[in-house]
Amino acid sequence: MAVPKRRKSKSAKGKRRSHDFLTPINLTVCPMCKQSVPTHKVHEECLAEHLKNGAPGRMPF
Numbered sequence: 001m002a003v004p005k006r007r008k009s010k011s012a013k014g015k016r017r018s019h020d021f022l023t024p025i026n027l028t029v030c031p032m033c034k035q036s037v038p039t040h041k042v043h044e045e046c047l048a049e050h051l052k053n054g055a056p057g058r059m060p061f
């Protein structure tokens, strides 16, 4: 098996790993059910509830 000629420096290792990490999902509290839900997304469960009740006008979120 091929083996690297030189060990990678701490700096090179750090630069490579600078792209490796995931960012946490932003959460907010749903105004209808008070659960934690991702921002900028319609909460599907509450959307169904909202449409079933036939409440007119804009969604509360």
Ligand SMILES: [Zn+2]
Pocket: 030, 031, 032, 033, 034, 035, 037, 043, 045, 046
């Ligand atoms: Zn909800």
